[in-house]
Amino acid sequence: MDGSIALPAGRAGAAAFPGDRLRRAAESVAIPVGALVVAMVLFGVFMALTGKNPLDVYALIYRGGFGSGFAWQNTLQRAAPLILTALCVALPAQAGLIVIGGEGALVLGGLAAAVVGHAASGASPLAAQIGMALTAMFVGGAWIALAGALRHYRGVNETISSLLLTYIAIALFNHFVEGPLRDPGSLNKPSTRPIGEALMVGHLPGMDVHWGLAYGVAFCALCYVLVHYTVLGFALRIVGGNVRAARLAGLRVGWLVLVSCFLGGSAAGLAGMVEVAAVHGSANASLIAGYGYAGILVSFIARHNPIAVVPVAVLVGGIGASGGLLQRRLDLPDATVLVLQGIAFMVILAAETLYGRLRLFQPREQRR
Amino acid sequence: MDLGWWGVPVAVLGGAIRVSTPFLFVSLGECLTEKSGRINLGLEGILVMGAMSGYGVSYLTGSPWLGVLVAGVAGLLLGLLHGTICSLPRVNDIAVGIGLMLFGTGLAFFLGKPFVQPKAPTLPAIHLGDWASSPQVQSALQVNVLFIVGVALALALAWAFRNTRWGLVVRVVGDSSEAARAMGYNVDRVRVLATAAGGFLAGIGGSFLSLYYPGSWNEGLSSGQGLMAVALVIFARWQPLYCFYAALLFGGAGALGPALQSVGITSGFYLFNAAPYVLTLAIMIATCSPRRNLAGAPGELSVTR
Numbered sequence: 001m002d003g004s005i006a007l008p009a010g011r012a013g014a015a016a017f018p019g020d021r022l023r024r025a026a027e028s029v030a031i032p033v034g035a036l037v038v039a040m041v042l043f044g045v046f047m048a049l050t051g052k053n054p055l056d057v058y059a060l061i062y063r064g065g066f067g068s069g070f071a072w073q074n075t076l077q078r079a080a081p082l083i084l085t086a087l088c089v090a091l092p093a094q095a096g097l098i099v100i101g102g103e104g105a106l107v108l109g110g111l112a113a114a115v116v117g118h119a120a121s122g123a124s125p126l127a128a129q130i131g132m133a134l135t136a137m138f139v140g141g142a143w144i145a146l147a148g149a150l151r152h153y154r155g156v157n158e159t160i161s162s163l164l165l166t167y168i169a170i171a172l173f174n175h176f177v178e179g180p181l182r183d184p185g186s187l188n189k190p191s192t193r194p195i196g197e198a199l200m201v202g203h204l205p206g207m208d209v210h211w212g213l214a215y216g217v218a219f220c221a222l223c224y225v226l227v228h229y230t231v232l233g234f235a236l237r238i239v240g241g242n243v244r245a246a247r248l249a250g251l252r253v254g255w256l257v258l259v260s261c262f263l264g265g266s267a268a269g270l271a272g273m274v275e276v277a278a279v280h281g282s283a284n285a286s287l288i289a290g291y292g293y294a295g296i297l298v299s300f301i302a303r304h305n306p307i308a309v310v311p312v313a314v315l316v317g318g319i320g321a322s323g324g325l326l327q328r329r330l331d332l333p334d335a336t337v338l339v340l341q342g343i344a345f346m347v348i349l350a351a352e353t354l355y356g357r358l359r360l361f362q363p364r365e366q367r368r
Numbered sequence: 369m370d371l372g373w374w375g376v377p378v379a380v381l382g383g384a385i386r387v388s389t390p391f392l393f394v395s396l397g398e399c400l401t402e403k404s405g406r407i408n409l410g411l412e413g414i415l416v417m418g419a420m421s422g423y424g425v426s427y428l429t430g431s432p433w434l435g436v437l438v439a440g441v442a443g444l445l446l447g448l449l450h451g452t453i454c455s456l457p458r459v460n461d462i463a464v465g466i467g468l469m470l471f472g473t474g475l476a477f478f479l480g481k482p483f484v485q486p487k488a489p490t491l492p493a494i495h496l497g498d499w500a501s502s503p504q505v506q507s508a509l510q511v512n513v514l515f516i517v518g519v520a521l522a523l524a525l526a527w528a529f530r531n532t533r534w535g536l537v538v539r540v541v542g543d544s545s546e547a548a549r550a551m552g553y554n555v556d557r558v559r560v561l562a563t564a565a566g567g568f569l570a571g572i573g574g575s576f577l578s579l580y581y582p583g584s585w586n587e588g589l590s591s592g593q594g595l596m597a598v599a600l601v602i603f604a605r606w607q608p609l610y611c612f613y614a615a616l617l618f619g620g621a622g623a624l625g626p627a628l629q630s631v632g633i634t635s636g637f638y639l640f641n642a643a644p645y646v647l648t649l650a651i652m653i654a655t656c657s658p659r660r661n662l663a664g665a666p667g668e669l670s671v672t673r
Contacts, residue, residue: 098462098463150653154653154656154657155656155658155659159409160595160652161652164648167592167642167645171642172639175636175637300463335474335475335477336478338474338475338477338478339471341470342467342475343471345467346449346467346468349460349463350453356458
């Protein structure tokens with residue numbers, strides 16, 4: 001190939017050699033998996049230091065998360081909101097934004113869904129569920145789009161503003177649930193009025209997992225198509241890659257930022273609707289369970305790839321599901337799972353430095 | 369003597385003095401880190417870790433001051449971790465900060481489980497209000513030594529950034545890494561040290577929470593002070609002295625809800641809780657601009673670009 005012009009190694013398309021595309025794909029799987037293994041070793045050392053046998057701990061995590069049909073159902077049940085809140089990070093990330101306000105969009109979406117569900121108590125379940133889902137998605141989307149708008153029009157850093165918006169959202173949620181929207185019948189746990197058994201979202205056929213999982217997987221598939229196979233997605237990735245180039249190319253950067261934030265927020269809002277309409281039956285403090293924060297972790301491990309979000313969410317959901325078992329069997333605090341997640345997050349972020357530096361995964365032109 | 373409605377401003381002032389100390393330490397730490405050109409969003413995790421380790425050590429040894437020191441060292445180690453990981457090429461400091469937030473709080477909750485119940489010796493207060501007859505005024509003017517240390521530190525940092533070799537090196541590294549490299553300074557090392565020192569201060573801020581006010585350790589102890597510090601530093605335009613005023617303002621905003629509640633305004637209690645966050649956001653909206661860098665912002669800082 002001497003004398004030829006070296007093509008820049010594009011993400012997937014411009015593979016000059018067969019196998020280069022595969023190498024890229026292998027790189028984006030091998031590095032996170034390798035980092036997870038390192039994180040597990042570090043967590044094992046930590047467990048050993050606290051006097052527990054790491055192998056026992058991992059065996060229990062496996063059993064609690066993936067060891068039985070019941071464990072799998074518990075895991076998938078937790079994975080459903082994680083998939084959706086991870087999209088709240090992954091979609092704005094395509095446009096180069098780090099949004100960490102999924103928790104706020106989730107609680108407000110859940111609150112909106114509970115209000116609509118109660119108001120629509122006479123309607124047919126399907127219509128009411130669609131109404132709840134759309135309202136929740138709109139509210140969640142608008143909330144995150146606010147962070148995007150502040151970023152674009154006022155130059156306010158979206159990471160900080162989305163987090164502040166989360167605290168404000170939780171305060172609003174508490175205000176409404178304990179004040180104007182409180183069900184007088186909910187005595188020791190303030191809740192909104194229940195949406196009623198008839199309107200609850202049911203379970204997937206053949207298993208004890210609610211439809212929220214299907215919503216999440218479908219949302220991910222749609223996002224994947226949107227990001228990788230549409231003009232809008234292409235434009236988003238240009239904005240994420242280089243804002244100045246995007247402006248020069250005449251792209252409407254502000255509009256694209258708003259769209260990506262709105263779509264991400266609507267995913268988190270839908271997660272709130274799922275939690276209300278499939279699990280709790282009304283909006284109450286159980287909604288503030290940290291799914292929004294765990295979703296950040298999921299999206300970063302998945303490198304903001306909408307399809308990779310699904311397996312990662314199942315993995316993180318499984319680790320979360322095993323927390324109870326660890327507590328009962330080994331007398332470990334419930335924060336054990338948080339420590340594992342924190343270590344995994346740090347190692348995976350540090351492993352970011354390896355991309356493009358491992359010879360095995362580079363296109364052959366660049367390896368010379 | 370009952371102050372009636374006058375109790376509100378007195379309580380807000382007292383709250384400002386009491387609640388502002390962790391804000392002050394965390395924002396001074398963040399200010400130092402950001403001056404070197406990096407942002408550490410993980411100060412929240414460091415704060416919680418500092419609160420836990422300070423309380424734990426105070427309980428185990430009986431010495432709250434040793435607790436403060438250990439809290440600082442714990443923060444230093446976490447800051448070192450953040451700084452080292454961020455020194456790897458292509459690693460995003462904001463993302464690592466989010467990771468550190470998760471890791472620090474998780475670790476603190478894990479290790480702090482045994483300390484939720486027991487009562488540890490806490491830091492003493494200095495009574496500056498004994499001249500007043502009103503108990504509200506007296507309690508408002510109870511000041512902790514750490515508050516005074518924090519004020520002195522703000523003055524010292526402001527002076528050091530301007531007049532010492534170290535202060536100038538940190539500022540050069542933060543404003544232009546090329547210039548610093550050309551002058552022969554190791555940019556990464558300066559940033560790691562600045563982040564570690566910032567972590568030390570944030571850890572001390574955390575120990576104030578558990579050892580003075582509110583004065584106990586539990587998992588809901590921090591209400592996001594570590595995160596708000598990031599916004600607070602932007603508000604303070606990266607000036608240590610302004611950090612002090614901003615910390616007072618935030619402390620006062622946080623004390624508004626309980627103060628109004630004590631005079632009978634209870635509706636909207638949760639909305640008053642949101643006051644510091646709304647204030648932060650409003651300040652950021654008012655001071656940021658998409659067209660130019662913020663005045664006073666270190667040139668290498670990623671959040672302002």
